[in-house]
Amino acid sequence: MKKTKLGEFEELVLMTxxxxxxxxxxxxxxxxxxxxxxxxxxxxxxxSALKRMEEKGxxxxxxxxxxQKRGGKxxxxxxxTPYAHRVLKEMKDVRSQLWAAMPNVAxx
Amino acid sequence: MDNQGQHIRxxxxxQRLLRFFLRKEYLEEIEGDxxxxxxxxxxxxxxxxARGLYSREVLKALRPALxxxxxxxxxxxxxxxxxxxxxxxxxxxxKHKTTFLINLTGLSTGLAAALLIFLWVKDExxxxxxxxxxxxxxxxxxxxSINDDVRTWDYTSGRLAEAFLEDFPEIEDVxxxxxxxxxxxxxxxxxxxxALGLFVGQNFFEVLTYDLVIGNPKEVVQNKxxxxxxxxxxxxxFGSAENAIGKIVAWENRLFDKExxxxxxxxxxxxxxxxxxDIALSYENLIEVDPWADHWNGSYAQTYVVFKKGTDxxxxxxxxxxxxxLNTDSDRFELFVQQYSKNYLYGTYESxxxxxxxxxxxxLFTLIGIFxxxxxxxxFMNLSTxxxxxxxxxxxxxxxxxxxxxxLIFQFLGESIxxxxxxxxxxxxxxxxxxxxxxxxxxxxxxxxxxEYLLPIISMIILTGVFAGSYPAFYLSGFKPxxxxxxxxxxxxxxxxxxxxxxxxxxxxxxxxxxxxIVINKQIEFTQNKDLGYDREAIITFRERGxxxxxxxxxxxxxxxxxxxxSTGNMSGDFLSADDSYSGFSWIEGTKxxxxxxxxxxxxxxxFIETLGLEVVEGRSFSREFKDGTDRVILNESAVKxxxxxxxxxxxxxxxxxxxxxxxxxxxDFQYGSLHQKIEPxxxxxxxxxxxxxxxxxxxAELDAFSKIEKVFEEMHPxxxxxxxxxxxxYTSLYxxxxxxxxxxxxxxxxxxxxxxxxxxxxAAFTAERRTKEIGIRKILGASQLAIMRLLTSxxxxxxxxxxxxxxxxxYYMVDSWLQNFAYSIxxxxxxxxxxxxxxxxxxxxxxxxxxxxxxxxxPAQCLRNE
Numbered sequence: 016m017k018k019t020k021l022g023e024f025e026e027l028v029l030m031t032x033x034x035x036x037x038x039x040x041x042x043x044x045x046x047x048x049x050x051x052x053x054x055x056x057x058x059x060x061x062x063s064a065l066k067r068m069e070e071k072g073x074x075x076x077x078x079x080x081x082x083q084k085r086g087g088k089x090x091x092x093x094x095x096t097p098y099a100h101r102v103l104k105e106m107k108d109v110r111s112q113l114w115a116a117m118p119n120v121a122x123x
Numbered sequence: 124m125d126n127q128g129q130h131i132r133x134x135x136x137x138q139r140l141l142r143f144f145l146r147k148e149y150l151e152e153i154e155g156d157x158x159x160x161x162x163x164x165x166x167x168x169x170x171x172x173a174r175g176l177y178s179r180e181v182l183k184a185l186r187p188a189l190x191x192x193x194x195x196x197x198x199x200x201x202x203x204x205x206x207x208x209x210x211x212x213x214x215x216x217x218k219h220k221t222t223f224l225i226n227l228t229g230l231s232t233g234l235a236a237a238l239l240i241f242l243w244v245k246d247e248x249x250x251x252x253x254x255x256x257x258x259x260x261x262x263x264x265x266x267x268s269i270n271d272d273v274r275t276w277d278y279t280s281g282r283l284a285e286a287f288l289e290d291f292p293e294i295e296d297v298x299x300x301x302x303x304x305x306x307x308x309x310x311x312x313x314x315x316x317x318a319l320g321l322f323v324g325q326n327f328f329e330v331l332t333y334d335l336v337i338g339n340p341k342e343v344v345q346n347k348x349x350x351x352x353x354x355x356x357x358x359x360x361f362g363s364a365e366n367a368i369g370k371i372v373a374w375e376n377r378l379f380d381k382e383x384x385x386x387x388x389x390x391x392x393x394x395x396x397x398x399x400x401d402i403a404l405s406y407e408n409l410i411e412v413d414p415w416a417d418h419w420n421g422s423y424a425q426t427y428v429v430f431k432k433g434t435d436x437x438x439x440x441x442x443x444x445x446x447x448x449l450n451t452d453s454d455r456f457e458l459f460v461q462q463y464s465k466n467y468l469y470g471t472y473e474s475x476x477x478x479x480x481x482x483x484x485x486x487l488f489t490l491i492g493i494f495x496x497x498x499x500x501x502x503f504m505n506l507s508t509x510x511x512x513x514x515x516x517x518x519x520x521x522x523x524x525x526x527x528x529x530x531l532i533f534q535f536l537g538e539s540i541x542x543x544x545x546x547x548x549x550x551x552x553x554x555x556x557x558x559x560x561x562x563x564x565x566x567x568x569x570x571x572x573x574x575e576y577l578l579p580i581i582s583m584i585i586l587t588g589v590f591a592g593s594y595p596a597f598y599l600s601g602f603k604p605x606x607x608x609x610x611x612x613x614x615x616x617x618x619x620x621x622x623x624x625x626x627x628x629x630x631x632x633x634x635x636x637x638x639x640x641i642v643i644n645k646q647i648e649f650t651q652n653k654d655l656g657y658d659r660e661a662i663i664t665f666r667e668r669g670x671x672x673x674x675x676x677x678x679x680x681x682x683x684x685x686x687x688x689x690s691t692g693n694m695s696g697d698f699l700s701a702d703d704s705y706s707g708f709s710w711i712e713g714t715k716x717x718x719x720x721x722x723x724x725x726x727x728x729x730x731f732i733e734t735l736g737l738e739v740v741e742g743r744s745f746s747r748e749f750k751d752g753t754d755r756v757i758l759n760e761s762a763v764k765x766x767x768x769x770x771x772x773x774x775x776x777x778x779x780x781x782x783x784x785x786x787x788x789x790x791x792d793f794q795y796g797s798l799h800q801k802i803e804p805x806x807x808x809x810x811x812x813x814x815x816x817x818x819x820x821x822x823x824a825e826l827d828a829f830s831k832i833e834k835v836f837e838e839m840h841p842x843x844x845x846x847x848x849x850x851x852x853x854y855t856s857l858y859x860x861x862x863x864x865x866x867x868x869x870x871x872x873x874x875x876x877x878x879x880x881x882x883x884x885x886x887a888a889f890t891a892e893r894r895t896k897e898i899g900i901r902k903i904l905g906a907s908q909l910a911i912m913r914l915l916t917s918x919x920x921x922x923x924x925x926x927x928x929x930x931x932x933x934x935y936y937m938v939d940s941w942l943q944n945f946a947y948s949i950x951x952x953x954x955x956x957x958x959x960x961x962x963x964x965x966x967x968x969x970x971x972x973x974x975x976x977x978x979x980x981x982x983p984a985q986c987l988r989n990e
Contacts (some may be wrong), residue, residue, distance in 0.1 A: 041156035058156045059184035066149070066188055081155075084162050088155030 021073070021102060027052075028064045029073055030103065032093045040079060040090040041065070065093060073099040133161050134174045137181040144190045153184055204530070205537075211517075212538045222506045223542075225885040229878045230546035233499025234587070235553040236874045238580070239561055240492035242554075242569045243867075247485050250395045251464040255332040256429050259295070261436070261460040263287075263426040265447065266475035268455045275472030278302035279447070279458065281406070281416045281424040284324060286450065291442070293434040298324040298331075299424040301409050301416070304400070307376020311360050315843065318356065318374070321400040322409040322416075328389065330427055331398070336364050338387020347407045349386035350374075356401040357388050364388040374402075378412050394568050397467045415707070419451045422706060422721060427463060436460060471944075483944070484864055491871045494632050496587065498875055501625045502882035503539065503591035508598075508622055509889040518599055519607035531600035539592025543584045564866045566859065594621070623922050626886065629879045630926030630963055631933070636872035637959040638934035639941075642951070643865045646942065649949045650858055656793025656802075658736035659854055661822050663829065664698070665847035667814045667840055675728070675812055681835045687821045687828025692734035694727040695813035699853050701725075701796025708806065709777040710766050722762065723795050723803055726810040732757070732790060734819050742772045742788030745809055749787075753809050757788040762804035776806075784808075797857040801946045817850070880970045883919070887971035891915065891978035899983035908979040915975045916968065923967045927960040934959065 021029070031047050032039040045061045068074045079090035095103075141154060157180050164173035216223040254260055263283060267274045284299040301322030309318045328340035328351070335343065336354055343351045350372070352360075357367040367385045374383060383404065392399050406416070406424070415421030430436070440459045447456035461469070461477075470480035518531060554571055562569055573580070667678075675693055682691045696703045706721040729751075732744040740760065745751045756776060763771045768786075775783040792802045820828045833845045855862075891898075898911055906914075935951065942948040 041152065042159045045156075045160075057183035058153065058160060058180050059186055059189065062149070062153050062156070062184065063186050063188040078152075082159075084159050085155035086158040088151050088158065090155065091152040 020071070021068075021106070022064075024060075025064050025068055025073075026103070026106065028061060029068060029095060029099055032074065033095050033100075033103070036094075037092065039093045044093075068099075069093075072096060073102070131165060131170055131173075133158060133177050137178040141181050141184065144185050146189060146191050149189055153189065157181060157184065208534045208537055209541075211534075212541060215538070216542075219510065221888060222510065222885055225881045226503050226506060226542060227546055227549070229499045229502040229881045230543055230587070230591075231549035231553060232874055233495050233878055234543075234546055234550035234584075235557070236871060237492045237496045237583075238550060238554050238571075239557070240488050240495075240871070241576075241579075242571065243561075243565055243567065244485050244489055244492075246395060246567055246569055247468065247481065250467040251397050253332070253393060253395065254463065256330070257464050258462075259430045259432065259434075260330070260463040261428045261430060262463045262466055263428060263443075263458055263460055264472075265422075266457040266459070266472075268457075268475075273475035275475055276422065277466065277470075278422050278425050279456070280419050280421060280451070281410070282419050282450075283424065283426045283446075287426070287428060287443075291439070293431050293439060294428055295431045296326060296330055296429040298327050298329075298427050299406060300324065300327065300398075300427065301406060302423055302425055303378070303409065303413075303416075305374075305376045305378050305402075305404075307374060307378075309360070309402075310373040310375070311370065314360070316356070316360050318401040319399070320350075320374075320376075320402040320404060321398070322406045323403045324406050327403060330429055333392060333396070334390045336388045336390055337368055338389075343387035344403060344405045346384075346386065347405050347411075348381070348383055350383040350402050350404045351387040351389055352385055352403075353391045353401050354388055355391040357385075361385075379408065381408070419447075420453070420707070428460060479944075481860075483941075484860075487864075487941075488867070488871075491636075491868065491875075494636075495871065495875050495878065498629050498632055498878050498882070500587060500591040501629050502878060502885070503542070504594045505622050505625050505882055506885045506889070507539070507592070507595045509886060514595065514599060515602065515607050518602055519604045522602075522604035523608065528600045532596045535596035535600065536589060536592045539596075540585060540588030543588040543591065547580070547584050564863065564870070566863055622886070626883065626919075626922050627926045627929065629882060630923050630967065631930040633876045633879045633966075634927050634930035634959050634963045635934040635937065636868075636875050637962060638930075638955060639938055640869055640872045641955050641958060642938040642942070642949070643861075643868055645949050645955070646945065647858065647861055647865050649947075650797075650861070650945075651855065653794075653947065656737065656791055658819070659850040661820045661825060662734065662817055662850040663820065663832070663847045664815065664817050664850050664853065665836070665845060667816065667836075667843070673812070675816075678835070678839050681839065682818065682832060685828055685831045685835070687824035687831065688818055689821050690730055690734040690819040692728060692731035692817045693813040694725060694731055694815050694817070695810045696725060697815060698725065698735075698817070699796065699850070699857060701800070705778070705806075705808075707778060710768070710774060723805040724808050725795065725805070726808045726813060728809070728811050728813050731817065732807075734817050735793075737793055738791040740789050740791050742786070744788055745807075751787065751809055752811075754782065754784055755787045755809050756784045757790055757807040758786055759790050759802075759805040759807075760792045761802055762806055763789055765804040876966065880966060883967060883970045884974065887915075887919065887974040890918075891974045895978070895981060895986045898978055898981055899986040902981070902983045903987075911979045912975055915978060916971065919967055919971050920964070923964055927963055930963075931956050931960065 027048060028044060031044050031051075035043055035047060041058060041061055044065075045056050045058060048061070049056055065074060065076075069076060073096060074093045075096055076091045076093045079092040081087050081089045138154075141157070142150065145153060157177065160180060161173060161177045164176045168176065251257075262277060263279055265276050265279045267276060281299055284297045287294055288297045303322070305320040305322070307318065307320075309316045323344055325344055326341070327344060328335055335351070338351060343349065352367060354364055357364045360372070361367040361370060367388055370385050371382055372385065374381060389403070409423065410417040413421075413423070416423040430439070443458045443460070445454075446458050448454040457475070468480055468482040468485060469477055471478050521531060551571070551573070558569060558571060667675075679691050679693075682688050701723065703723065703725045704721050705724045708722055727745070729745055729747055732739065739757075742757070743749075745755065745757065758766075758768075758771055766774075768774055771786050771789050774786045776786065778784050790807070794800075794802060795805055818832060829847070832847070836845045837843070894915070898915075901911060901914075935956065939951060942951070
């Protein structure tokens with residue numbers, strides 16, 4: 016756990032990337048997250064999280080197709096690295112262990 | 124709301140912002156994202172709203188993770204580089220202690236001197252500028268043509284003020300102030316206080332803003348019998364300003380003896396006011412004692428004009444030029460105005476043209492300040508160029524590992540700015556330390572207000588640092604690392620040439636300072652020793668301050684009984700301040716006030732001429748035997764020449780209302796007042812009851828006679844304090860300004876020379892060190908100590924000689940123009956320049972002597988061991 020410095024927001028974005036598969040580019044990630052969190056996010060916040068995670072090795076990316084809606088500019092499709100999958104799994108494990116360890120009072 | 128997406132483009136400015144700041148590699152993707160969202164916005168919002176949202180998205184996208192780095196390499200650590208530079212600098216200071224100390228001493232003394240001069244100059248420039256209407260306030264001057272010459276006076280007729288106000292609509296206000304000033308003793312409750320007064324027009328306190336503490340500026344001098352006194356005077360006489368109001372004081376002086384009611388108190392004039400006075404009273408009082416004060420042909424008043432804003436002064440000058448010709452029967456006056464606050468600095472006129480004044484001293488000291496600072500900077504430049512060869516390797520290594528030129532320039536400039544900052548702190552301490560003494564010498568009350576001068580001082584420091592550090596910064600940083608590290612540029616030919624040039628500049632300045640000091644001091648000595656045409660040794664002078672104008676004869680009789688008294692005389696007014704002058708004399712029968720000439724006209728009693736030792740060349744002196752009265756006068760030779768009298772004795776002179784005066788004698792010309800004035804036509808008038816006494820004592824018995832005179836005086840004038848001074852001392856104080864300038868320039872010249880020597884000392888040390896091996900080899904080959912001494916000295920000797928040759932003509936020009944200020948001055952003799960040159964050389968030899976001597980005693984075995 017020590018090496019993986021993954022923030023809460025970063026974790027959400029990362030999971031969204033995994034969920035969206037081929038469709039995982041900036042605006043789509045933003046829409047998906049906005050729906051799920053029901054709050055407004057800015058392109059800047061999503062993008063900076065993506066760039067940070069790419070730098071840390073959680074994500075890879077490549078250019079996708081250009082659409083008219085984007086003024087002829089190409090999308091960048093992100094995908095999670097195996098390392099990212101492992102980290103996500105680790106985090107989930109830690110969480111479920113903690114959940115299991117919690118006394119029942121808290122959940123009721 | 125459905126907008127046709129195709130044609131609506133996102134706003135341009137945010138787009139540009141995005142393109143400018145965003146990293147190139149991210150731009151396409153993120154711009155695309157925001158464009159896509161813009162389309163979404165358009166579907167749900169108005170165009171305007173969508174554009175607003177677009178801008179917001181752009182702004183939110185401009186975060187550090189996404190924007191360009193400010194620098195190309197991105198990773199340069201400025202802080203640690205600064206730390207590194209600082210470390211290198213401090214190590215350098217520590218390693219080259221002598222150089223560092225010389226630089227620091229030189230710079231901080233130089234800065235301290237410059238700071239003091241800065242304070243002094245600022246204070247001089249502030250004089251009289253405190254009046255509220257400073258920029259509208261002007262002083263009416265008159266050019267008076269006489270015998271192919273034009274004299275400029277700052278006083279004119281007392282009627283001018285009123286007439287000006289009537290005739291010229293551009294004038295807002297105008298006031299007259301007396302040129303004659305009452306100085307006398309004020310009595311209150313049997314106590315006596317010396318006071319200097321000023322006759323002023325009714326609106327004086329509205330025109331010149333000497334603030335009133337108590338009283339209405341419109342009313343305080345309305346009444347002829349009311350006076351306004353200064354806060355300080357009120358405090359010494361009445362205890363406080365409040366107590367003074369309504370009190371009655373008796374004031375006795377040579378013009379009147381009257382009682383006045385105190386109607387107001389004004390703030391004591393600040394030190395930077397040129398007009399200082401304790402009491403202001405109505406001008407009407409002067410008219411009462413002398414009707415000429417309100418006469419077109421009398422010259423009694425200074426006239427101050429307040430112009431309406433935007434008045435064309437040049438135009439006004441042409442309008443008033445012949446104003447007095449129209450109003451008087453004389454066509455010799457030409458009027459013009461000069462700004463009131465300018466008169467202090469620009470108060471000297473020659474042939475009617477403004478030629479300078481105190482501004483010359485201000486300029487002189489500004490120049491001296493700059494020179495001193497320049498000398499200190501030159502030291503720094505010199506010593507750092509001298510060490511350049513040592514720094515070359517540092518430069519080479521730094522460049523080889525990738526430092527660029529600007530970083531090196533930054534380092535060297537930082538070094539010199541750091542040094543000047545340390546010097547600044549020391550110099551501020553120095554200034555605070557010597558300010559009291561400086562005030563005593565300069566006669567000012569300066570204060571060091573750092574907050575006020577912070578900006579100029581800091582900029583001065585940075586300028587000094589940049590100037591001093593510029594040579595190493597820009598020259599050294601330019602070398603190619605390969606050449607430097609191969610040792611190809613180790614001897615730096617050009618650099619030595621520059622160093623010599625700087626030493627030449629330094630020593631030229633020092634020689635000019637030495638010449639200046641000699642000449643100023645010679646001139647002061649000259650003014651003290653010049654034959655003035657009268658005796659001033661062993662003469663004491665004092666004033667009788669009593670109310671009554673009583674017969675002085677009984678007092679004389681008592682004085683003459685004292686064995687130590689040689690002679691006694693008296694006069695009205697004061698002999699040295701030379702403020703008695705009258706016009707209205709006419710010596711050609713059937714005319715009135717010929718040429719309206721103003722004659723010096725001291726009013727003296729019996730034995731005045733004998734006591735002062737004036738030489739009677741024709742006729743006789745005033746004498747008791749002839750029962751001479753006020754209808755007898757004595758002329759000086761200049762007056763005889765001016766009046767073109769063939770046989771002066773017996774000539775009748777018509778004088779105003781006093782009827783004909785008979786000339787009974789002619790005295791040899793003597794200096795009335797200070798040497799700034801030329802000897803001019805003078806008429807000795809007779810007044811038996813003058814209250815200023817002059818007593819000549821027998822040399823050797825002065826002290827004894829003095830105490831006896833004191834006793835007699837106090838017996839015969841009960842309640843009065845005997846307050847005598849030596850005429851010789853009073854004469855010396857006439858040259859206060861010159862003495863101050865002389866003192867100041869002595870000190871400043873001393874500082875300049877010391878700083879120059881410091882530099883030379885450092886340079887000599889450096890040269891000796893660098894030539895150690897050469898000296899060692901020479902010694903092995905049999906050179907004597909003397910030969911080596913000569914070798915090392917000759918280079919400096921030549922440099923200093925060049926400096927002397929350059930400095931002499933410049934110095935000659937400068938002191939010659941300074942001497943033009945005096946009517947009588949010393950001749951510039953060759954030896955002054957010889958002394959300056961030789962002493963510069965001697966100082967230089969002395970300075971380098973120690974280092975050179977040390978170098979000659981080197982043990983060659985030791986210095987050559989390393990090779």
